[in-house]
Amino acid sequence: MTSINQMAAERTDDLRVLRMDPLPTPHDVRTELPLPDHLSERVARSRAAVQDVLRGDDDRLLVVVGPCSAHDPVAVVDYAHRLAETARALEDDLVVVMRVYFEKPRTTTGWKGLINDPHLDGSYDIPRGLRLARQVLLDVLDAGVPAGCEYLEATTPQYLADTVTYGAIGARTVESQVHRQLASGVSMPVGLKNGSDGNIQVAVDGCVAARAPQTFLGVDLSGRAALVETAGNPDCHVILRGGRAAPNYDAASVAEAAALLARAGLPEGVVIDASHGNSRKDHVRQAEVAREIGAQVAAGSTTVVGVMLESFLVEGRQEPAPSGLTYGQSVTDACMSWETTRTVLTDLAGSVRQRRGTR
Numbered sequence: 001m002t003s004i005n006q007m008a009a010e011r012t013d014d015l016r017v018l019r020m021d022p023l024p025t026p027h028d029v030r031t032e033l034p035l036p037d038h039l040s041e042r043v044a045r046s047r048a049a050v051q052d053v054l055r056g057d058d059d060r061l062l063v064v065v066g067p068c069s070a071h072d073p074v075a076v077v078d079y080a081h082r083l084a085e086t087a088r089a090l091e092d093d094l095v096v097v098m099r100v101y102f103e104k105p106r107t108t109t110g111w112k113g114l115i116n117d118p119h120l121d122g123s124y125d126i127p128r129g130l131r132l133a134r135q136v137l138l139d140v141l142d143a144g145v146p147a148g149c150e151y152l153e154a155t156t157p158q159y160l161a162d163t164v165t166y167g168a169i170g171a172r173t174v175e176s177q178v179h180r181q182l183a184s185g186v187s188m189p190v191g192l193k194n195g196s197d198g199n200i201q202v203a204v205d206g207c208v209a210a211r212a213p214q215t216f217l218g219v220d221l222s223g224r225a226a227l228v229e230t231a232g233n234p235d236c237h238v239i240l241r242g243g244r245a246a247p248n249y250d251a252a253s254v255a256e257a258a259a260l261l262a263r264a265g266l267p268e269g270v271v272i273d274a275s276h277g278n279s280r281k282d283h284v285r286q287a288e289v290a291r292e293i294g295a296q297v298a299a300g301s302t303t304v305v306g307v308m309l310e311s312f313l314v315e316g317r318q319e320p321a322p323s324g325l326t327y328g329q330s331v332t333d334a335c336m337s338w339e340t341t342r343t344v345l346t347d348l349a350g351s352v353r354q355r356r357g358t359r
Ligand SMILES: O=C[C@H](O)[C@H](O)COP(=O)(O)O
Pocket: 068, 104, 105, 106, 107, 108, 109, 110, 276, 332, 333
């Protein structure tokens, strides 16, 4: 590439690129860290269970719960073991997927997650981050709980997606064609969040685009640029996460979302995120929001098909740092403690049983 540049009279590119190193290919990373048969069966089974809930063929509630970001593999897998035990106890009422988020979209700047900066020190060891992320997903699955990830970089699904049960497109990227195309091709259900300003229509539009077949530029497993043609993803749905000005977990907002979905010819089921704009990032408020969502379910709402919760071992948050961190506490948004989470999950399971009684 440099030689092409040198032939030009005036250098016109790479004026601001300081570094460009090749990464291991998706094939390399998948070969080093293969998904064993017993875990691929777990992924397939859990995806089918989530699909059934989204399609109204299973009356349980989907719960996507776990840390805002996975910064410490040991604490994440510790959490996964605890969650697996609780999920088994509540499996008649809840389909539990653990949030295992490695890519953080930032409002401006900040730590962008374990893949981007696995040592949390600005060294941006992305090859290590990709391997670590895949290892964590395998360990979480092995602990007995399926995983959900937000997709941010267009190339990361090739490294990880075979291990993932639930995907999310965030509020900052839901209007991006690149992310909608990505959602149209991945093999698991994908939730698209309303915009960070609270606009629900952009998430509905995202679902329409991601449910449609798409053709676009991507990379293949060998890392080569590739023409990608997708079939469209019928399990794309809206996640209500509130907005800067107001929350949208209340029954009126849920009805508004259902009406927008119906107008677009889409199923009316929505997942509600109890965190972010719905809790104003206050983890104490998040448990209250979850209770109010549970009340809608208990009263018979079938539009609410799932809940998202931000939870870790220790409540609150801390600033990211390479060392000296409190074990099991979030380095991005504030999370509920494990103890509070167990209570919230038990209460949500009770709401599902009450909903059955209303039918
Ligand atoms: O979920 C995490 C955060 O809400 C998201 O990454 C944005 O965070 P920021 O506003 O602190 O950058």
